[in-house]
Amino acid sequence: MKRCLTCLAEFSGSNWGCPQCGGAPHAIGGVLAFAPELALENDGMAPDAHHTLDQMQHRSFWFRARNRLLTDMVRHYFPQTKALLEIGCGTGYVLSALAQALPHARIVGSEIYANGLDYAAQRLEGRAELFQMDATAIPFTDEFDLIAACDVLEHIDDDEQVLLEMHRALRPGGGLLLTVPQHPFLWSQSDEIAFHKRRYRIGELSRKVRQAGFDIVRDTSFVSTLLPLLVLQRLTQGRRDDYDADAEFSLPAWLDRMLEIPMEVDRLSIRLGLSLPTGGSRLVLARRR
Numbered sequence: 001m002k003r004c005l006t007c008l009a010e011f012s013g014s015n016w017g018c019p020q021c022g023g024a025p026h027a028i029g030g031v032l033a034f035a036p037e038l039a040l041e042n043d044g045m046a047p048d049a050h051h052t053l054d055q056m057q058h059r060s061f062w063f064r065a066r067n068r069l070l071t072d073m074v075r076h077y078f079p080q081t082k083a084l085l086e087i088g089c090g091t092g093y094v095l096s097a098l099a100q101a102l103p104h105a106r107i108v109g110s111e112i113y114a115n116g117l118d119y120a121a122q123r124l125e126g127r128a129e130l131f132q133m134d135a136t137a138i139p140f141t142d143e144f145d146l147i148a149a150c151d152v153l154e155h156i157d158d159d160e161q162v163l164l165e166m167h168r169a170l171r172p173g174g175g176l177l178l179t180v181p182q183h184p185f186l187w188s189q190s191d192e193i194a195f196h197k198r199r200y201r202i203g204e205l206s207r208k209v210r211q212a213g214f215d216i217v218r219d220t221s222f223v224s225t226l227l228p229l230l231v232l233q234r235l236t237q238g239r240r241d242d243y244d245a246d247a248e249f250s251l252p253a254w255l256d257r258m259l260e261i262p263m264e265v266d267r268l269s270i271r272l273g274l275s276l277p278t279g280g281s282r283l284v285l286a287r288r289r
């Protein structure tokens with residue numbers, strides 16, 4: 001069901017005009033915009049971040065390995081998904097992989113930055129419905145079988161409000177797929193440049209997810225095998241004034257390939273059912289109670 005963000009009426013049908021108050025979302029560049037005041041600039045991310053991401057995502061072991069982990073999880077835990085929403089889909093890099101993992105599902109992507117959606121539209125080539133939205137006010141109730149937000153919650157002050165909104169937008173029994181950066185002690189300039197509000201403590205995300213009305217399906221760290229290297233890198237580079245955050249994602253090709261191996265070790269361990277106690281990121285899968 002659709003949900004009017006003005007009067008909170010719930011309604012179905014293909015038309016976004018609210019039958020109760022007559023309100024309707026704006027459109028920016030042909031895309032429905034539910035939070036147009038935040039579409040060009042906000043405190044969640046730099047306005048040009050999606051351009052940078054679009055250039056380097058496919059060349060980065062981290063993004064490739066995370067996609068394989070996410071699609072593994074979706075195929076294994078949520079194969080029956082008929083309607084997927086990815087929140088914070090940015091350039092559509094994750095969304096296109098999820099769309100391949102769920103070839104028969106309705107694929108929906110939202111992003112707070114209208115400019116990210118231009119890249120996503122190119123990448124998804126009509127496969128996905130895309131709209132601009134603020135995750136703290138989701139215009140749906142009981143609509144989706146699966147909601148994904150991959151490295152998104154750490155950009156948002158009120159992450160617990162987002163989880164409540166996700167809960168309402170999911171159908172009962174619907175799935176949740178989340179990744180976040182972990183360990184406050186790994187905080188560095190790259191978190192600041194990325195406008196992160198926090199890195200999560202061990203157990204923090206699953207606690208918030210349960211409080212929002214979900215049952216936990218999986219709760220594990222990843223980027224675990226690489227953690228010692230990550231610590232070393234933070235200790236040696238993270239405090240330099242001339243720190244170049246992009247350098248982390250534009251490594252020589254041989255090194256990028258090599259770093260993919262420990263990420264694969266994590267993925268295969270998680271696939272076997274292991275929960276990794278510590279690592280640079282956290283993966284939580286849950287179901288709406």
Ligand SMILES: [Zn+2]
Nearest residue numbers: 004007018021
């Ligand atoms: Zn209304």
